[in-house]
Amino acid sequence: MSKKEKRRLLRILIASAGFVAAFISNLDGLSEFLVFFIPYLIVGGDILWKAARNIIRGQVFDENFLMSIATIGAFCLGEYAEGIAVMLFFQVGELFQSYAVSRSRRSISELMDIRPDYANVLRNGEMIQVDPEEVQINESIVVKPGERIPLDGIITGGFSTIDTSALTGESAPRDAQKGEEVISGCINQTGKLTIQVNKEYGQSTVVKILELVENSSDKKSRSENFITKFARYYTPFVFFAALILAIIPPLTMGQPFDIWIERALIFLVISCPCALVISVPLSFFGGIGGASKSGVLVKGSNYLEALANTEMVVFDKTGTLTKGNFIVSEIYSKKMSNQELLELAAYAEDYSNHPIAQSIKQAFGKTIDSSRIKDIEEVAGHGVKSVIDGKVVFAGNAKLMKREHISYNDRKLVGTAVHIAINNEYMGYILVEDKIKQDAPHAITALKSAGITQTVMLTGDADSVGKKVATKLKLDKVYTELLPADKVEHVEELMKQKNEKRSLAFVGDGINDAPVLARADIGIAMGGLGSDAAIEAADVVIMTDEPSKIATVMKISKKTLRIAKQNIVFALGVKGVVLIMGAIGMATMWAAVFADVGVSVLAILNAIRALNIKKFNTPVQFSQNQEEGNRKEIVA
Amino acid sequence: MKKTYKLLDVDCGNCAAKIEHGISKLDDVTDVKVNFMGQRMILEAPDDKFDAVFKQAKKIIKKIDSGVSIET
Numbered sequence: 001m002s003k004k005e006k007r008r009l010l011r012i013l014i015a016s017a018g019f020v021a022a023f024i025s026n027l028d029g030l031s032e033f034l035v036f037f038i039p040y041l042i043v044g045g046d047i048l049w050k051a052a053r054n055i056i057r058g059q060v061f062d063e064n065f066l067m068s069i070a071t072i073g074a075f076c077l078g079e080y081a082e083g084i085a086v087m088l089f090f091q092v093g094e095l096f097q098s099y100a101v102s103r104s105r106r107s108i109s110e111l112m113d114i115r116p117d118y119a120n121v122l123r124n125g126e127m128i129q130v131d132p133e134e135v136q137i138n139e140s141i142v143v144k145p146g147e148r149i150p151l152d153g154i155i156t157g158g159f160s161t162i163d164t165s166a167l168t169g170e171s172a173p174r175d176a177q178k179g180e181e182v183i184s185g186c187i188n189q190t191g192k193l194t195i196q197v198n199k200e201y202g203q204s205t206v207v208k209i210l211e212l213v214e215n216s217s218d219k220k221s222r223s224e225n226f227i228t229k230f231a232r233y234y235t236p237f238v239f240f241a242a243l244i245l246a247i248i249p250p251l252t253m254g255q256p257f258d259i260w261i262e263r264a265l266i267f268l269v270i271s272c273p274c275a276l277v278i279s280v281p282l283s284f285f286g287g288i289g290g291a292s293k294s295g296v297l298v299k300g301s302n303y304l305e306a307l308a309n310t311e312m313v314v315f316d317k318t319g320t321l322t323k324g325n326f327i328v329s330e331i332y333s334k335k336m337s338n339q340e341l342l343e344l345a346a347y348a349e350d351y352s353n354h355p356i357a358q359s360i361k362q363a364f365g366k367t368i369d370s371s372r373i374k375d376i377e378e379v380a381g382h383g384v385k386s387v388i389d390g391k392v393v394f395a396g397n398a399k400l401m402k403r404e405h406i407s408y409n410d411r412k413l414v415g416t417a418v419h420i421a422i423n424n425e426y427m428g429y430i431l432v433e434d435k436i437k438q439d440a441p442h443a444i445t446a447l448k449s450a451g452i453t454q455t456v457m458l459t460g461d462a463d464s465v466g467k468k469v470a471t472k473l474k475l476d477k478v479y480t481e482l483l484p485a486d487k488v489e490h491v492e493e494l495m496k497q498k499n500e501k502r503s504l505a506f507v508g509d510g511i512n513d514a515p516v517l518a519r520a521d522i523g524i525a526m527g528g529l530g531s532d533a534a535i536e537a538a539d540v541v542i543m544t545d546e547p548s549k550i551a552t553v554m555k556i557s558k559k560t561l562r563i564a565k566q567n568i569v570f571a572l573g574v575k576g577v578v579l580i581m582g583a584i585g586m587a588t589m590w591a592a593v594f595a596d597v598g599v600s601v602l603a604i605l606n607a608i609r610a611l612n613i614k615k616f617n618t619p620v621q622f623s624q625n626q627e628e629g630n631r632k633e634i635v636a
Numbered sequence: 637m638k639k640t641y642k643l644l645d646v647d648c649g650n651c652a653a654k655i656e657h658g659i660s661k662l663d664d665v666t667d668v669k670v671n672f673m674g675q676r677m678i679l680e681a682p683d684d685k686f687d688a689v690f691k692q693a694k695k696i697i698k699k700i701d702s703g704v705s706i707e708t
Binding site for chain 2: 004050053057058059062063094097101104105214215216218220228231232273274277278281282285
């Protein structure tokens with residue numbers, strides 16, 4: 001609690017004690033008035049003062065003013081207890097509201113407590129502690145175990161495990177060693193790392209993320225806009241209704257003034273729109289916070305709203321549903337053992353940096369004795385010709401086999417085949433494929449259960465590869481062999497097909513999807529870490545590589561929207577009912593206090609629920625792919 | 637020109653909305669956003685008129701909620 005809040009609490013407590021004492025003292029006349037009025041001044045003095053000052057400044061419809069007339073009015077009518085109670089509860093509500101707001105602000109900033117305080121920079125062989133902003137590109141910094149990595153860079157020495165949970169929501173630590181890129185904001189856990197900085201602090205991941213989160217509540221949702229607009233008309237409306245209520249019936253129907261004035265005062269107590277105005281943005285604030293807690297950055301409440309209302313999700317394939325790196329999925333060997341063929345291929349491809357060559361070497365897994373290799377010749381677009389252990393080895397695609405007039409197995413293969421021949425004799429092929437991300441099947445089923453009616457995949461890959469992935473993941477539609485520009489066209493086409501009032505989300509890895517991300521109702525970028533283009537172009541950034549987070553954030557957005565709607569309906573409903581009952585004389589001042597403060601407290605408590613996202617973070621159950629037996633990865 | 641200010645101790649969400657509405661009605665304001673939860677104000681106005689606009693904006697803020705402090 002802040003100082004201001006503590007003072008308010010103290011005043012509430014003193015006034016409550018005074019109120020109880022006044023209640024049981026049972027005095028008459030002026031002394032009765034005084035025992036009630038003194039605690040009233042203690043608790044409501046600041047409100048009266050603010051009201052007076054605001055009227056001088058020409059601010060009529062402010063809550064302080066309304067509460068002041070309502071309570072002074074009650075005193076004038078001789079209803080002392082009501083007068084002080086209204087003020088007391090109003091202050092309790094204000095205190096509660098300010099406490100809830102500052103608490104949820106704090107929990108968000110704790111969540112985003114990734115700002116590094118210092119960097120240990122190496123200068124002239126000495127390690128000095130400086131502000132991260134003072135470190136230049138290419139300088140080396142040292143990060144000790146337990147410290148936060150202050151700047152983005154490449155590890156030049158040491159190895160360690162890194163905790164990325166503050167950025168990605170991923171609880172398992174990641175290994176990091178020499179040559180790997182690390183991002184600022186993560187915590188170095190076990191070993192000392194030397195890092196060569198490759199971005200200035202202002203451009204670093206941690207600053208980008210903080211800016212994004214801080215900016216996120218600037219973009220308001222429709223319900224927030226509705227409620228602030230509503231509040232603008234609500235208060236004057238209720239105020240004038242109260243005025244009419246106080247004057248017209250007594251003048252026209254000869255009714256006693258005091259009854260109608262009391263009813264008018266009830267109106268004034270209910271006229272404060274604060275509960276509504278705070279509970280809706282508070283819900284969205286919580287929802288965005290909850291999403292970032294699970295590793296998804298949402299750039300604004302409006303996107304949270306659109307996410308809740310999505311009916312179609314369009315995916316890019318490579319890097320989004322599949323890992324974007326290749327693995328060996330099948331070995332077909334005619335003459336030798338599979339391991340021998342793999343070894344031969346690995347030797348043949350040793351000098352190549354192509355992802356396919358890398359995947360073969362990785363599958364082979366042993367160190368390569370380069371003295372066995374002689375005369376390497378790359379045949380561009382075809383493959384490699386090399387001499388291994390004195391034998392001429394060709395390794396490459398079908399075109400290479402044709403060129404060398406080697407008869408090869410040309411059955412239709414899904415994936416990319418590397419054919420191998422020794423001394424012009426065909427030995428077999430190695431099939432490499434991109435693999436589906438582990439949680440991709442779960443991601444699709446979770447989206448379906450979250451109410452997505454259509455899932456679509458767009459890919460530039462060959463038809464056979466694309467169709468296989470789509471079938472495996474049970475996607476509704478797939479478009480293959482697309483150029484980047486075709487993707488925009490397809491998304492536009494799909495946007496025409498969907499229900500106008502609902503939205504289409506496009507999910508891509510952000511590398512060359514920027515135009516599509518911008519075109520879709522909601523652009524979701526995957527694996528935001530490290531890709532500036534993705535962070536900028538997208539509306540929602542998934543920090544990890546998991547497509548299943550899309551369903552998670554949709555659930556969070558639905559929950560947030562539900563809470564916001566509940567609050568609007570509940571608060572308006574209760575206020576409406578009490579207003580009507582007050583007008584016909586069936587509601588007391590006490591009911592009015594509930595309609596104002598009680599509703600406020602309940603709505604705020606409800607809004608705080610949005611921040612709580614534990615139940616969406618249940619671990620995903622992976623099913624091992626049975627058909628492929630001993631292999632662990634699910635192959636596309 | 638677009639500038640972001642920190643608005644501390646805004647009393648309630650409604651005051652923030654009133655501040656935003658009040659400032660948006662000023663002449664020469666291109667855009668203004670007051671974010672109660674984020675405690676920020678983003679003010680956008682033509683470069684040559686920015687200082688004058690900001691002065692008026694400050695007046696409006698003080699008028700609606702005198703307890704607010706503005707930091708750049």
